[in-house]
Amino acid sequence: MHMNTFMEKQGVLAHWVDQFGDELYTWAFHKTRDESLAEDLIQDTFLVAFQSLEKFQQRSSPRTWLFSILNNKIIDYYRQQARHSTMSLEAQNDPSDSLFDEDDNWKKESRPAEWDLSHHHLLDDPEFGKIFYACMEHLPASWLSCLQLKYLEAKEGEEICQVLNISPSNFWQILHRAKLQMRVCLEKRWFSIQG
Amino acid sequence: MNKVMLSCKKATELMEKQHIVRLTQVERVQLFMHTRMCDACSRYAKQSEFIDKAFGQDASLEAGNKHVSPKILSRAIKDKIINNLENK
Numbered sequence: 001m002h003m004n005t006f007m008e009k010q011g012v013l014a015h016w017v018d019q020f021g022d023e024l025y026t027w028a029f030h031k032t033r034d035e036s037l038a039e040d041l042i043q044d045t046f047l048v049a050f051q052s053l054e055k056f057q058q059r060s061s062p063r064t065w066l067f068s069i070l071n072n073k074i075i076d077y078y079r080q081q082a083r084h085s086t087m088s089l090e091a092q093n094d095p096s097d098s099l100f101d102e103d104d105n106w107k108k109e110s111r112p113a114e115w116d117l118s119h120h121h122l123l124d125d126p127e128f129g130k131i132f133y134a135c136m137e138h139l140p141a142s143w144l145s146c147l148q149l150k151y152l153e154a155k156e157g158e159e160i161c162q163v164l165n166i167s168p169s170n171f172w173q174i175l176h177r178a179k180l181q182m183r184v185c186l187e188k189r190w191f192s193i194q195g
Numbered sequence: 196m197n198k199v200m201l202s203c204k205k206a207t208e209l210m211e212k213q214h215i216v217r218l219t220q221v222e223r224v225q226l227f228m229h230t231r232m233c234d235a236c237s238r239y240a241k242q243s244e245f246i247d248k249a250f251g252q253d254a255s256l257e258a259g260n261k262h263v264s265p266k267i268l269s270r271a272i273k274d275k276i277i278n279n280l281e282n283k
Binding site: 006010013014017018021022025026027029030035038039042043046047050096100103104105106111112113114115117123129132133136147148150151152157158161168169171172173175176179180182183186 | 202203204205207208210211212214215216235236238239241242243245246248249250251252253254263264265266267268272273275276277279280281
């Protein structure tokens with residue numbers, strides 16, 4: 001794409017802000033739950049787009065391109081968050097204590113119940129989505145940063161550990177605790193109520 | 196006995212660990228045996244996979260958008276974003 005003047009470039013960007021701004025903002029807010037942070041991420045996204053417009057060869061759609069820039073911004077944000085927060089593995093954060101007995105086996109009342117997963121479109125059900133999201137929000141912030149990175153980046157575990165500067169064993173322990181807590185929350189708020 | 200039979204806590208830990216690093220042969224056998232014999236952990240394993248899928252869906256743009264309530268950027272913010280391009 002040959003952009004001769006600043007005005008031309010700005011014109012293209014202004015058009016994209018109108019066309020894709022809300023959608024990008026919706027996604028940024030969904031991933032961060034913070035309006036002003038989401039706005040900043042959108043601003044940064046368009047700055048990067050503006051600065052590298054020449055490199056955008058229309059190989060992909062502008063929407064796809066802008067979303068990939070935004071996703072990188074979100075990942076950067078969670079990397080910073082994860083680095084600055086101490087990956088707390090202290091005992092008070094460990095759901096295991098209330099779920100397992102002194103032999104580290106399930107306490108009778110916390111044994112996982114059968115979940116009805118036969119409903120094929122459960123993951124497409126917006127009501128379930130809301131509950132899942134609400135359960136995620138209750139996770140400690142540093143765990144959530146780990147999870148966001150794991151699933152947003154689609155990278156191998158060991159690579160994420162390097163990025164976060166934590167040991168693989170810290171990483172899977174965090175994932176384990178997060179999973180235990182999510183499981184309890186989903187059972188309580190969805191599966192024990194349905195059907 | 197303890198060397199053969201894992202605790203439920205340990206078994207559920209290994210389920211996460213196997214996604215991050217390769218389990219040793221012994222760990223793999225222990226996990227397999229435990230999950231076969233323990234109903235609660237066998238249910239947990241299925242639920243854990245399901246939760247993984249749900250996390251993956253939440254992180255994926257296309258599918259994720261279904262769950263997301265739409266947000267609108269105000270005109271003022273949009274104008275600010277466009278104007279800020281000038282100053283860089």
